[in-house]
Amino acid sequence: MRPSPLFALPLFLATFATGAGAASWKEQQIAAAEKSESILRQVEKVRGLLAQYQIMRAAYVADEARAFRLIFGQYLSWHQSYLGLHEDAMQSFSIQQGSDKQDAPSPLEGDAWRSEPAADTIARLANGQRAVFFNEAHNAAITRSLTVEMLPKLRQLGYTHFAAETLYETDTELARRGYPNDASGFYTQEPVYAEMVRTALKLGFTVVAYEAASEAVGDAREKEQARNLYNRVFKDNADARVVVNAGYAHIVESGKYLGGASMAQHFRKIARIDPLTVEQTMLIPHTEASQDHPYYRALLASASPKTPVAFVDGDGKPWSLRAGQYDVSVALPPYTHENGRQTWLSLGGARRAYTVDGEICRSVMPCLIEARYIGEGDDAIPADRIVFGLQDSSLTGSERKFRTVDQLRTDLYLRPGRYRVRASGADNQIVNTQNITVGTNPQR
Incomplete structure (x- = not known):
C-alpha cells in the first residue's frame, strides 16, 4: 500500500x-x-x-x-x-527537532552518563527481550544504517523474525527469491531499506509484512498493524522473537498518537509483550544545523562519534530523550563526505567504496547507475544507486546546467562480492552493463 x-x-x-x-x-x-x-x-x-x-x-x-x-x-x-x-x-523534507517540554535533561548535565557505541548498548538491552522496535525517518536513509548493522547481532541473540513497515503481504515469493523487488513494498525501493530486508533473509530471519491491508488511517491503522504483527509472529509461535522497523512515532510507548494509540502501544496490549524501543530520528544531522535538536551538536562535541552512540549510566541504564516514550535514544554521527557520497553508506564498515566515473554512461545524461548482486535478477532492488548529470530544474534558460558537470566521478557503496553494474538513461534504455568485483579494501 x-x-x-x-x-x-x-x-x-x-x-x-x-x-x-x-x-x-x-x-x-x-x-x-x-x-x-x-x-x-x-x-x-x-x-x-x-x-x-x-x-x-x-x-x-x-x-x-x-x-x-x-x-x-x-x-x-x-x-x-x-x-x-x-x-x-x-x-x-526535514522535520525540525526543537526542544520540547517532554525532553529529559541532556546526558551532559552532571556526570551520570557516558557515551558508548549504540550497537553495544542495544545488543545488551535486547538480550532476553522478545521484541525490539527500531524507528526511522522515511526520507533519511541514514536512520536505517544502524538497524542493518544490528541484524547479525540480534540473530545471534536468538531473534527469529524481522518485520518492516509497508512491506506488501502480496509478495509471497520474497523468501524464496531472497531479495526485494518493486512488488515487495513501498520504502523497499530505497537501496538501504532493500539491503535491510535482503540481509534479514540471508541471516535466516523469517521476514513478515505487518502493514495494514485496509484503507484504515490513524488509530485504526495502528491497531491493524499491531494485530498483524502479533498474528504473523507470535500467535502460533510462543518462542518467536521479532525485530521491527517502523516509522517515527509508530513505536512510541505512551501518550496519544494520531488521536489514539501507536502501533507499539496496541501491540503491547494485544501480545502482552513490552518491546525494547530504539528512537533514532530525533538526534540526527540535518542539512541545516538550525534544524538539529538543541542537544545534538553538544553531544557530538562531547562524544566525537564516527558511529551511532547511546548514553548509559554506571549501571548500564540507557538515556532516553523522551523517558517513558522510548527506552533508548541514539545519536547518529554527523555527515562526512568522500568523493561526493555520504560515508555512513558503508553501513558500519560492511560496505566498501567503489569508484565509477561518467564514462560508463557513454555520454547519455542524465544517467542512472545501479549495482545488483550477481545471482539476483534484473528485477532486484539494487544494492546501491547513483545518478550522473542530473539537471538542476530550478535553473532556466542559459543558466540551466548539469549538477555534476565538473564531477562525473563518485562512489558506489557495496559489500565485498560480485556485481552487475547497469547504466541507463531517463528513457529507461540501458546504455552500458559491466560486471565488477568489490574486494575487502576501498577501491578509488
Missing part, C-alpha cells in the same frame, strides 16, 4: 494549524494533499525511477506554495532517497 499524503495531515495540522488562520491553513494542506495525489497518479504511469523523479522535481519547482511543498516535498524526498540523492532528500 502506497502511503497517501492524507496519512501525514493529522501530524502536520497538529503542528502548524494553531491560532489565527488555522482553518485556512488546514484547507490549504488538504488541497495540497489532493494535488500531490493527482501528480503521483500521473507519475506512477511513467516507467523508470529517473523519469518519474524528473516529473516530480519539475512539479515541485513550479509550485512555491508552502502547503504544497510541505506535503509534496515529502514524496519528492522519498524518490530522491531511492536514487541515492540523500542530501537532496533531506533538503526537500
Whole structure:
C-alpha cells in the first residue's frame, strides 16, 4: 500500500494549524494533499525511477506554495532517497527537532552518563527481550544504517523474525527469491531499506509484512498493524522473537498518537509483550544545523562519534530523550563526505567504496547507475544507486546546467562480492552493463 499524503495531515495540522488562520491553513494542506495525489497518479504511469523523479522535481519547482511543498516535498524526498540523492532528500523534507517540554535533561548535565557505541548498548538491552522496535525517518536513509548493522547481532541473540513497515503481504515469493523487488513494498525501493530486508533473509530471519491491508488511517491503522504483527509472529509461535522497523512515532510507548494509540502501544496490549524501543530520528544531522535538536551538536562535541552512540549510566541504564516514550535514544554521527557520497553508506564498515566515473554512461545524461548482486535478477532492488548529470530544474534558460558537470566521478557503496553494474538513461534504455568485483579494501 502506497502511503497517501492524507496519512501525514493529522501530524502536520497538529503542528502548524494553531491560532489565527488555522482553518485556512488546514484547507490549504488538504488541497495540497489532493494535488500531490493527482501528480503521483500521473507519475506512477511513467516507467523508470529517473523519469518519474524528473516529473516530480519539475512539479515541485513550479509550485512555491508552502502547503504544497510541505506535503509534496515529502514524496519528492522519498524518490530522491531511492536514487541515492540523500542530501537532496533531506533538503526537500526535514522535520525540525526543537526542544520540547517532554525532553529529559541532556546526558551532559552532571556526570551520570557516558557515551558508548549504540550497537553495544542495544545488543545488551535486547538480550532476553522478545521484541525490539527500531524507528526511522522515511526520507533519511541514514536512520536505517544502524538497524542493518544490528541484524547479525540480534540473530545471534536468538531473534527469529524481522518485520518492516509497508512491506506488501502480496509478495509471497520474497523468501524464496531472497531479495526485494518493486512488488515487495513501498520504502523497499530505497537501496538501504532493500539491503535491510535482503540481509534479514540471508541471516535466516523469517521476514513478515505487518502493514495494514485496509484503507484504515490513524488509530485504526495502528491497531491493524499491531494485530498483524502479533498474528504473523507470535500467535502460533510462543518462542518467536521479532525485530521491527517502523516509522517515527509508530513505536512510541505512551501518550496519544494520531488521536489514539501507536502501533507499539496496541501491540503491547494485544501480545502482552513490552518491546525494547530504539528512537533514532530525533538526534540526527540535518542539512541545516538550525534544524538539529538543541542537544545534538553538544553531544557530538562531547562524544566525537564516527558511529551511532547511546548514553548509559554506571549501571548500564540507557538515556532516553523522551523517558517513558522510548527506552533508548541514539545519536547518529554527523555527515562526512568522500568523493561526493555520504560515508555512513558503508553501513558500519560492511560496505566498501567503489569508484565509477561518467564514462560508463557513454555520454547519455542524465544517467542512472545501479549495482545488483550477481545471482539476483534484473528485477532486484539494487544494492546501491547513483545518478550522473542530473539537471538542476530550478535553473532556466542559459543558466540551466548539469549538477555534476565538473564531477562525473563518485562512489558506489557495496559489500565485498560480485556485481552487475547497469547504466541507463531517463528513457529507461540501458546504455552500458559491466560486471565488477568489490574486494575487502576501498577501491578509488
